[in-house]
Amino acid sequence: MKPRVATAWLGGCSGCHMSFLDMDERLIELADKMDLVYSPIIDIKNFPGNVDVTLVEGAVANTEHEEMAHLIRRNSRIVVSFGDCAVTGNVTAMRNSLTREAVLDRSYVQLADITPQIPRDYPTIAELMTTARPLHEIITVDAFIHGCPPTADQIWYAVSQLLEGKIPALSNVYLRYG
Amino acid sequence: MAILTLTINGEHVSGKDDESLLAIAEQHGIRIPTLCHLDGLSDVGACRLCLVEIEGTPRLFPACTTKPREGMVVSTDTERLRKYRRMIIEFLASEGNHQCAVCVVNNHCELQNMAYETALTHVSVPYLYPKKELDASHENFIIDRNRCILCTRCVRVCHEVEGAHTWDIAGRGIDCEIISDLNQPWGTSESCTSCGKCVLVCPTGALIEKGEAVSEMEKKTDFLRYIVTARQKREWVNLDSDEE
Ligand code: SF4
C-alpha cells in the first residue's frame, strides 16, 4: 500500500502549499508513490484516520487551528512543521507583542469598509488566540521544513525522505530560514 | 610578551601570552563560532558562543576573552559545546522577534548563519514575543530592537573607533536594551556623527540603512580592519588587492 499523506493549512498564507505545487513535473512522480488523502488542494472535508505523514502549514493562531492540530496528531504517524510559520510563528506571530483586542480592532473596525464590528458570539467563527504559536508548542512535531516559503527543492528532498520512512535531516543545505 | 605552547583539539599550537584563545585558534585554522567578537574591536564575552572546554576544570570559558597558559589543553568542538551553542541561539531567537522572511538582512545575517551552523531545526524554549521599540528618527538609519541580540558591537565601534560613544546599554537582564545618548530618539542624539559604523558592524537586522527592502542589505565589516591598522600601525592596507 502506498503511504497515506495529508497536508493541512493553519495560520499561514498558503505560500507553502503554492511552493508544494511548484514541484511541477515531480508531482507526477509523487502521485505514483503516495496517496494524498487530505489537503486544501483536494476536495475532502474531514481529516481521515491512519495517515502516515502530515505536512502542516502555518502557525496555530485560533481555536480552530488548535483543535485541528490535535486531530492531526491523533491521526498521523509523522507530523511535519511545513514552513517558517509552523516552525517559528514567523509573520503570523508578528501580532504577538500587541494585545488581541488591538489586533481585532485594527482588522475589523479601523480598516473596515462596511459594517465595522468585531465578530463575536458566533459559534461558527473560531476565536483568535492571545498569541499565535509555532506548531511544536501545541503538539509533538517529528520533522521540520524551513523557509518562507520552503523551496520546491527543499520540499522534494523532505517528502522523498519521508516516503522512504526516514526523518529528513535538515542540518545541511536544506536548512534555510526566511 | 612570551610564547606559550598549548593543545587545541589535540593539536600542538603556540601563541603569545597576551592573545586570546580565539586568536590563537584562528591563526592555526581552527574555527570557533562567534557573534559578539569582531576583529578590530575589544572583546567583551557577551554572546558566549565561543565557549570552550579547558582540561582540569568543569567550567566553560569564552575563547575571545580567555588568555592561554603554558600546557593548557583546550577543546573547541565537543558534543557538550555544540549543545550549548545551539541553546544560545535558541535563547537569542526566543528573546527577540525574528521574522527572517520580512527582514532587511535575510540571507546575510550572522544570527541566521549561526542557526545553520548549530543545526537549529526549531526553538525548543517558548518564544517570549517581547514588546520592543523600533526607532526610525535618524535621518539615514533605523534601530529595530526586535532583532537586537545585545552583542554590543555597536556600542564598542562607536566608542572605540568613531569616538562618539552614542550607544549604551540600559536596563538589566531580560530588559536590557541599546539606547542612544540619554535614552532619547537616535535622531535627536547630539553625539552621533552619522558615520554609519554601528550599522555596518551589527550582525543582525537590528541596525539598518533606510530605504533597504527585504533581503537587500549586506553588511561589510572590512572597513574596520582598514581604520584599525591605519591607526595602530600607520599602514593603509588595500582591502581590494588583499581579498584576492
Ligand atoms: S536579524 Fe537575522 S535572524 Fe533575525 S529576522 Fe533578521 S535575518 Fe532573521
Ligand code: SF4
Ligand atoms: S552612526 Fe557612527 S556616531 Fe552614530 S551611533 Fe553609529 S557609530 Fe556612533
Ligand code: SF4
Ligand atoms: S544593535 Fe546590533 S550591534 Fe548593537 S547590540 Fe544589537 S545586535 Fe549588536
Ligand code: FES
Ligand atoms: S564571541 Fe566570545 S563571547 Fe561572543
